[in-house]
Amino acid sequence: MKELLAKIREEGQVIDEHILKVDAFLNHQIDPVLMQKIGEAFARYFNKKAVTKIVTLESSGIAPAVMAGLALGVPVVFARKKQSLTLKKNILTTTVYSYTKQEQSDIFISKKFIHPKEQVLIIDDFLARGEAAIGLTRLVQAAQAEVVGIGIVIEKSFQEGRQKLIDLGLDVYSLARIQSLKNNKVAFYESEEAGVKA
Amino acid sequence: MKELLAKIREEGQVIDEHILKVDAFLNHQIDPVLMQKIGEAFARYFNKKAVTKIVTLESSGIAPAVMAGLALGVPVVFARKKQSLTLKKNILTTTVYSYTKQEQSDIFISKKFIHPKEQVLIIDDFLARGEAAIGLTRLVQAAQAEVVGIGIVIEKSFQEGRQKLIDLGLDVYSLARIQSLKNNKVAFYESEEAGVKA
Numbered sequence: 001m002k003e004l005l006a007k008i009r010e011e012g013q014v015i016d017e018h019i020l021k022v023d024a025f026l027n028h029q030i031d032p033v034l035m036q037k038i039g040e041a042f043a044r045y046f047n048k049k050a051v052t053k054i055v056t057l058e059s060s061g062i063a064p065a066v067m068a069g070l071a072l073g074v075p076v077v078f079a080r081k082k083q084s085l086t087l088k089k090n091i092l093t094t095t096v097y098s099y100t101k102q103e104q105s106d107i108f109i110s111k112k113f114i115h116p117k118e119q120v121l122i123i124d125d126f127l128a129r130g131e132a133a134i135g136l137t138r139l140v141q142a143a144q145a146e147v148v149g150i151g152i153v154i155e156k157s158f159q160e161g162r163q164k165l166i167d168l169g170l171d172v173y174s175l176a177r178i179q180s181l182k183n184n185k186v187a188f189y190e191s192e193e194a195g196v197k198a
Numbered sequence: 199m200k201e202l203l204a205k206i207r208e209e210g211q212v213i214d215e216h217i218l219k220v221d222a223f224l225n226h227q228i229d230p231v232l233m234q235k236i237g238e239a240f241a242r243y244f245n246k247k248a249v250t251k252i253v254t255l256e257s258s259g260i261a262p263a264v265m266a267g268l269a270l271g272v273p274v275v276f277a278r279k280k281q282s283l284t285l286k287k288n289i290l291t292t293t294v295y296s297y298t299k300q301e302q303s304d305i306f307i308s309k310k311f312i313h314p315k316e317q318v319l320i321i322d323d324f325l326a327r328g329e330a331a332i333g334l335t336r337l338v339q340a341a342q343a344e345v346v347g348i349g350i351v352i353e354k355s356f357q358e359g360r361q362k363l364i365d366l367g368l369d370v371y372s373l374a375r376i377q378s379l380k381n382n383k384v385a386f387y388e389s390e391e392a393g394v395k396a
Contacts, residue, residue, distance in 0.1 A: 029311045030260075030274040032267035058257035059276065062228075063264045069230035076228040078257065084299065101282065113227045 001041050001175040014184050027060035039067025042151040045173045049148040051121045060125040079107045092142050096135035114143035127152040130161030199239050199373040212382050225258035237265025240349040243371045247346040249319045258323040277305045290340050294333035307337050314342035325350040328359030
């Protein structure tokens with residue numbers, strides 16, 4: 001997606017070979033116009049899938065997920081990283097490991113918001129090793145619903161997440177695919193630079 | 199705001215005299231179309247204030263804040279409840295108490311996203327005792343920016359938050375004002391029932 005790649009080039013900060021900081025427009029400060037375009041891009045790709053619900057993970061997945069929900073006309077559910085006082089019963093839960101935060105955490109979704117046979121689109125801000133997306137997939141499948149696709153804003157394609165999701169039979173669509181963060185530089189896949197894929 | 203009051207009547211659950219559960223459309227499952235209308239309602243009211251930035255608190259403030267940001271054409275910054283590995287330096291921080299969660303927590307914003315003299319609109323999902331909104335106000339003022347208004351989705355008007363914010367000289371605009379949750383029933387202010395105010 002052209003506008004996203006441009007934004008990453010202009011405002012992304014390469015911290016090291018594994019970390020790209022995008023807090024200027026995605027995960028601390030948010031650019032609402034870019035989020036709207038991101039939501040529309042997800043909707044164009046997943047429109048054929050008869051999506052009935054979007055599932056994401058708080059907090060940085062919420063903005064792109066809500067914009068995709070608006071474009072597709074479906075509700076969004078965000079999994080919580082912490083149980084609230086009003087989320088105690090009838091929950092789906094699983095453990096995911098965050099390499100960025102170097103900690104394990106449990107994530108929670110209320111059972112009442114994912115029904116059997118729903119066609120769920122999972123959306124997240126980043127795909128790296130696939131922990132969050134696979135954890136969300138487990139929750140959706142535990143509810144006997146189907147994951148019809150995984151929509152990712154920024155994929156670190158040099159890590160194994162995409163392949164793990166494909167091995168699970170999932171349709172992964174990433175709006176920006178980063179080939180490398182070496183030499184303090186963001187390198188995208190060539191097809192994307194040329195606008196072929198995104 | 200008519201659509202919001204209808205949604206609260208249909209899908210809100212009164213847990214006790216103090217707790218209204220709205221996880222069906224606001225803070226666990228999200229209704230994107232309603233969020234868009236909420237964003238537009240905030241924009242209509244605060245349009246006159248020359249807002250340059252919206253500040254909210256993760257996670258439930260993000261959806262209404264991003265929609266308001268889209269409608270007003272300004273970026274959104276969400277304060278974090280946890281320091282991330284990439285949010286260590288140049289931060290604004292303060293402590294807020296959550297009565298719902300019965301715990302104190304620190305909230306964080308990167309200094310680089312709130313500039314001196316910015317005209318900041320604070321948006322949050324709930325206003326009860328005012329802890330979160332007042333904490334966000336402290337952060338904005340610590341950055342030498344101005345809080346030009348507080349936009350709230352649901353106000354529990356029987357608690358003291360609104361008055362505390364007004365006493366600080368702030369312009370508080372709530373889309374739903376709940377007078378009481380007694381007898382397992384949501385009672386709104388009469389003016390709102392009649393559509394006068396919202």
